[in-house]
Amino acid sequence: MAEWTDAENRALTDDLTNALGARQVRTDGLERALYGRDSSTMEAEPSLVVLPRDASEVAAAVRITTGHGRPFVARGSGTGLAGGAVPLDGAVVIATSRMNRLLEVDVTGRLAWVEPGILNLDLSHQVAAHGLHFAPDPSSQQVCSLGGNVANNSGGPHCLAYGVTSAHILAVEVVLPDGSTVMLGGVTAEPSGYDLRGLFVGSEGTLGIATRVAVRLTPNPPTVRTLLLDFDDTDDGAATVSGIIAAGLVPAALEMMDRRAVEVVEAFAHAGYPTDAEAVLLVEVDGLGPGVQEAVDRIAEVARTNSVRTVRVAADEAERQALWRGRKNAFGAVARLEPDYYLHDTVVPRAALTRVLRRVYEIADNHGLKVINVFHAGDGNLHPILSYDSRISGMTEKVHRAGREIVEASLDAGGVLSGEHGIGLEKRDYMGLMFSADDLAEQDRVRSVFDPRRLSNPDKIIPGGSRCADAGWSAGTRAGEGAWV
Amino acid sequence: MGLRPHPPELEEFATLVGSEGPVGIAGGRTHFELGGELRPGTRTVSAPVGVVTHEPAEMTVRVRAGTPVTDLEEHLADGGQMVPLDPESPASTVGGVLAVGRSGIRRLGYGHVRDLVLEITYVNSEGKLIRAGGPTVKNVSGFDLCRLLVGSLGTLGFIAEVVLRCHPLPEVSRWFMSGTDPVELLSGLYRPVSILWDGTESHVLLEGAAADVEYQADRFDLTPVAGPPEVPREGRQSVRASQVADLQGHFVAEVGVGVVHRDIRTDPPPTEAPALHRAVKARLDPTGRLNPGREVVV
The missing domain is CATH 3.30.70.2190 (Alpha-Beta Plaits)
Incomplete structure (x- = not known):
């Protein structure tokens, strides 16, 4: 873990507080602990939490933070399941939850400009009067943010016919790690240049922070x-x-x-x-x-x-x-089984569904674990969920071993690492199972164009580089009503 | 368990591209001057050819980039499917359409061509084969280099092989004409596949279940016609979908999409944040050896 001295932390806190005001900068232990985890089984502790109110405050927060050589992590609602929002290396968490406005609706053009903190279902509710909705519908849609959807290229049951998030994002205004602001993509049919918008979608916060997003709206079916x-x-x-x-x-x-x-x-x-x-x-x-x-x-x-x-x-x-x-x-409902669960997300060819499902049961049986399957069968997107009790010694490790075996079984069947939850921290070290060293080096090269100092959500997606010893497996993901897949 | 090795045809293509000296790539040469002329004297290569596997049950096809789109269409039709790449010319190749990154006139119904791409294997500036994306219909594993490659005019890498998402061939596909206001058509019709407006009348393409097509044609009093209108090819503008109604002059506009076809040359719009786009090119092709002379950033 990067060690930051008290003096360094104080200097950063002072600069952020001076620029943004005390209410926007949170340093107390409880809040730092809360923002140290998402909905995955991993956690770490941020050095502080910033709650900007608009794009200019995001830009200021990023500029000051990276000016201190400190990494930052963008955060929406924290519903991510792959540890993508877990702040490593004493990062500053920049949470966009206050930036939740619908800015503009173009009914004829079927598009809307939104702030990243707007909740997925709130967006659809707010445009419902025009007979339109935002098509990607992750099961967490009542609480997950649009910015998080962009970061993870989120899916949902209705993506079978309508496509995943990337097909519904037209433009993204992004604050880059150096604090400058750029517009990627555009609301006209064919913006010129490379499709950096497409690259940004699904980049899990490693290229910068989205501050405004133009989304495509879909007519409600009759x-x-x-x-x-x-x-x-x-x-x-x-x-x-x-x-x-x-x-x-x-x-x-x-x-x-x-x-x-x-x-x-x-x-x-x-x-x-x-x-x-x-x-x-x-x-x-x-x-x-x-x-x-x-x-x-x-x-x-x-x-x-x-x-x-x-x-x-x-x-x-x-x-x-x-x-x-x-x-x-x-x-x-899984709370009825055991206090904790670990949810997986892989995709396999439809033809391999039963074969891989059988293998999932076998893996769970071998480890003495309970598994249930609720999944997007239409696109082969498996979601095996292992329920367990983390208070029993050795149980968490067992669950993680079983998880790796499920990933391997999926890849063996010609599948991929993740269908809609992303790589984050959870699957970072599995990337080598799917991509060669050359493939990963190419991905890293592209990333470095945006973030040469590796300060935007460091140590995610691509394995290697600075190891992070400060992320620990948490006790488990508590199952309850606020759990989704 | 292990990484899928690259087939020998792709390895040979990578060797052909090599790691030094300027090199260009040619598909069907239908948009060969787009973004500037290839620097004179540059040797050119062509991508491998052939449909590798079509799996109708997965609705995916693995195809080599040099394959003519018409060949792919024929192959897929045997399995009752299609990939709506819809190039303007029968000479176009799969890799060429993707490198140019322009959708055809069915974009309103089927989306942008980039959303059809699931996996790309390409040769980078070091002459290495790089695989990005994944073979399944859904995938978020790593950075989406596929979308970066689509529309890059071969300036970041040469596409060798792709996995594309297929659609079922529609039961019926029928063109109509209508004098109704195009914006009214767009908001009234449910999922029209194309609305082409010339300022006076609209050509409408409806696809899907026969019963649906008939139902909509009746409801909007559409007149059946043989096919789409003549679409001018000289110029291509890009406007907000809601601005199409205000267009002047001679044009055919894709209503609901915002692509405007003109019979006079038009300049592409300037690129937003051009320095960032140029930095991507510089990082992936530091010596500028891939398709020198051709430029994506305006």
């Missing part, structure tokens, strides 16, 4: 139908997923839950899921009335050829909401 399909055999559920895609249908969402997931979810959310099924699929189709009805019929047909037990189509909006309530609260 008709939405949601189906619940349940199966006696997981293989039949997976075959239905592949069958739907092979039939040329692209549902708005295609989610799967295994038996253990259904049991805990139903006991918690009372969504009306059949608890004796081995697998449950939640399928949503949207669009125009005639096409939607046709798609619903064809999906039911595919399911029937794969021995579906029941096909339930939500009769009204209330029933539809109930079906989604189960899915979106799945991880709150």
Whole structure:
């Protein structure tokens, strides 16, 4: 860990306080501890926390912080699951939660300018009157910030049809690590230059801090139908997923839950899921009335050829909401199993879904761990969740070993490290499993253009460089109602 | 377990590019003067050719960059799928379309071509094969160098092979004409694939389930026509989607997208923060050996 002396900390605090005011700079132990972790199982301690109110305060905070040679970490709502917002090397946390305004809506152009702290679902609510919404919908959408979505290139159930965050970001105003401000991308159709906007999205705070974002808004579909399909055999559920895609249908969402997931979810959310099924699929189709009805019929047909037990189509909006309530609260329900959980995020080819799922059960059994699976089956995005009790000695280490084996099994099947949670700290040291030294050196070169001194969220994504001894595994991620996937 | 090795065809391409001296890359040469002329006397190479694997169940295709788009389209159609790269010319190659980074006239419906790219293997300025992105339809593993490469005109690296996201071939694909205000069409129609406006009338492309296309055509009183209008190729402007209604002169505008096609040459807009863009080029190609003379930053 970088050691900073009391005098150095005082000098930095004084400069920030003078520039931003005392209310914007937090140094007390409790607040530093709170901002030392996100929703992952990792934590560290920031030297202080800055809560800027606008872009100019972000720029000032970055300029002063890096002027002191000190790293900084941008933070939205702290819902990240890969440790991306954990402040290493005594970094200053710059939290954008106060910058949460919707600045401008262009209804004809279907775009909006927002500040990074605006919450994902708040944005959709605020543009709902125009018949528009922001399409990426991570399960944490009630609390996660748009800036965090940009940093992690977030997904969500509806990204199957609508694409992930990058496809919905037009421009980003960024404060670079030297404190200067640049605009990446633009709201016209073809801004000139390299697509630095695309590079910035998903860079997990290592290139700078977004202070304004232009987002694409999507028209609300006129008709939405949601189906619940349940199966006696997981293989039949997976075959239905592949069958739907092979039939040329692209549902708005295609989610799967295994038996253990259904049991805990139903006991918690009372969504009306059949608890004796081995697998449950939640399928949503949207669009125009005639096409939607046709798609619903064809999906039911595919399911029937794969021995579906029941096909339930939500009769009204209330029933539809109930079906989604189960899915979106799945991880709150996990609290019923054990006090802690560790959630994984990998993607595998759809054809390998059942094979990798079986391997996940095997891995969990071998380590004597409980695992449930609730995931974005349509795009092969697995979310195995291991529940455990961190108070039992050796348990946390066991969970992390199992996690690595799950990552390896996914890559073996032709998959990738992360579908939507990012690399952060959690998977940084796995990057070599997917990329060669040359690949990683190239990524690092690009990063160094923006941040030559490596002060913007240091030691994330790319392995190597300065080792950080100050990040520790925390006791675990407490399962509860505020848990998402 | 281990990294997938690069196939020999890609290794050979990397050797061909080499690590020293100026080198250019040519695809179908349909936009060969875009961003400036390749410095005279520069030797040029071409990317490997061929569709490697199309997996309809995964909705992905792995294809070599030198493959003509028409060949890819034929190959995918056999599996009931497509990749809407939609180049202007039949000579265009997959790698060429991506390096130019311009979407076709179906961008309103299918998004920008960059959003179709899942993985890119390219040769960097050191002559090394670099892989970025991943082969699955969803992936956030590391920096998104794929998007950096799309639209880079081969100035940061030469694309060798890509994995693209496929779409199902629509049940029907039909062009219509309408005299209705284009902005009204845009807000009224649900997910039109293209609206091309010439200042007087609009050509509308609807794709998808036959029942949906009929339903919308009836509702908006659209007249069936054989195909899209003649699109001028000389100039290409980029405006905010909401400014299309105010355009003057002779043009065909992509409503809801903001690309305006003109029959007179137009200058590209100046690049925002050009120094940062130039620094990316300088860092990835310090000697300026890749496609010298061609310039992305304005």
